[in-house]
Amino acid sequence: MFDACPEMPLTPLQQSDAYRKALALTQTRTSTLEDGTLILRRKLAGVSLAMLPRAQLSPETLPDLIRTARKRQHLGKDILILNPDTPSKWLGKLGAVPIMTPQYIAELSLTENLRAGLNQKWRNRLVFAERQGLRITRQNMTQKPDQWLLQNNQEQQRERGYSGWSDALTLAYAKANTGDAKLFTAFDGKTPVAAMLFLKHGRSATYHISYTTPEGRALSAHNLLMWQAMIWLGSKGVTHLDLGGVSTEHAAGLARFKLGTGAKLRRLGGTWIWWPTLGRCLRPLSFLDQKLMR
Known part of the structure; x- marks a missing residue:
C-alpha cells in the first residue's frame, strides 16, 4: 500500500524519559x-x-x-x-x-535538504503563506489551561469525534520538560489564526496538536508553521520528526499535508x-x- 520508510531506531515519544516525567506529574501508575x-x-x-x-x-x-x-x-x-x-x-x-x-505513521528526517524534499503543491502553499504577512511566534507552552490552542483543540475533538491526550497530560509534559513543549502560533495582525505544538524528546520531536481557523486555512498558515518548526527543530539538534498517524481513508487532507513535507510512511x-x-x-x-x- 505504501512505500516503507527505513527503520528509525530513535525512541518514540510514548517510551521516552520525557513522557515518563509527564506521567509522574499526573500520578499515572507505571512500571518498567x-x-x-x-x-x-x-x-x-x-x-x-x-x-x-x-x-x-x-x-x-x-x-x-x-x-x-x-x-x-x-x-x-x-x-x-x-x-x-x-x-x-x-x-x-x-x-x-x-x-x-x-497504523501507518509519517516520519521526517530533519538532516536532509528540507526545501528540496517538499512536495510541489506543498511548497507552493508555503510560498503563498510566506507572502501573506503573517507573524509567527515561538514560545514555551505555558501552564494556562485556557490558552487558545488547547481550548480550540478540545472543541475540534468534540466536533470530529476523536480524542487524544488530556490537557492535564499536555500541560504536565510542558512542566516536567522545561523548554521541550514548543508552541508555534500564526497571527494575522493581532488575531491568532493557527497554532501547532511540538514535543521534543531527545534527538526526536513529535507533532502533538494543532488548530487553524478558516482564515488561517485560507492563508495556508499551517504550511508556514510546520516549515518554521522544521527549520527550528533541526537547528536545535533534532534529527527526526514524528508527524503521527496517517489515514488516506479517514483523513485524506491531513495525510496529504503530512506527506507533503517529504515525510516517509512507516508501518507500526x-x-x-x-x-x-x-x-x-x-x-x-x-x-x-x-x-x-x-
Missing part, C-alpha cells in the same frame, strides 16, 4: 521492564491491564523480560496490551492475539492482547487473524 520499556497500568472492570505503548520489542528478549517482571511482581497476572513500534507477527507464536490492525505493529498465564493456548486464534497484521 528490565530493559526500560515503559508499562502503563490500568484497571478495566476490575481486570488489571499492563499496556506497552509504541514498545520496541524483540522476540529474543520479550519472553524473558515478561517472565522476570512477573516473578518480581512488576506485572503479577496482568493481561498485556502490546503496541509494538514495528511489525511483530512473531507475537502470535507466544500466544498473543491481534485485536487492531497496524498493530495492537495485541496477551495473557501469559494461558501460555500458548491462544496461538490458533492468532493464526486466524494473521492477515490483519500484514
Whole structure:
C-alpha cells in the first residue's frame, strides 16, 4: 500500500524519559521492564491491564523480560496490551492475539535538504503563506489551561469525534520538560489564526496538536508553521520528526499535508492482547487473524 520508510531506531515519544516525567506529574501508575520499556497500568472492570505503548520489542528478549517482571511482581497476572513500534507477527507464536490492525505513521528526517524534499503543491502553499504577512511566534507552552490552542483543540475533538491526550497530560509534559513543549502560533495582525505544538524528546520531536481557523486555512498558515518548526527543530539538534498517524481513508487532507513535507510512511505493529498465564493456548486464534497484521 505504501512505500516503507527505513527503520528509525530513535525512541518514540510514548517510551521516552520525557513522557515518563509527564506521567509522574499526573500520578499515572507505571512500571518498567528490565530493559526500560515503559508499562502503563490500568484497571478495566476490575481486570488489571499492563499496556506497552509504541514498545520496541524483540522476540529474543520479550519472553524473558515478561517472565522476570512477573516473578518480581512488576506485572503479577496482568493481561498485556502490546503496541509494538514495528511489525511483530512473531507475537502470535507466544500466544498473543491481534485485536487492531497496524497504523501507518509519517516520519521526517530533519538532516536532509528540507526545501528540496517538499512536495510541489506543498511548497507552493508555503510560498503563498510566506507572502501573506503573517507573524509567527515561538514560545514555551505555558501552564494556562485556557490558552487558545488547547481550548480550540478540545472543541475540534468534540466536533470530529476523536480524542487524544488530556490537557492535564499536555500541560504536565510542558512542566516536567522545561523548554521541550514548543508552541508555534500564526497571527494575522493581532488575531491568532493557527497554532501547532511540538514535543521534543531527545534527538526526536513529535507533532502533538494543532488548530487553524478558516482564515488561517485560507492563508495556508499551517504550511508556514510546520516549515518554521522544521527549520527550528533541526537547528536545535533534532534529527527526526514524528508527524503521527496517517489515514488516506479517514483523513485524506491531513495525510496529504503530512506527506507533503517529504515525510516517509512507516508501518507500526498493530495492537495485541496477551495473557501469559494461558501460555500458548491462544496461538490458533492468532493464526486466524494473521492477515490483519500484514
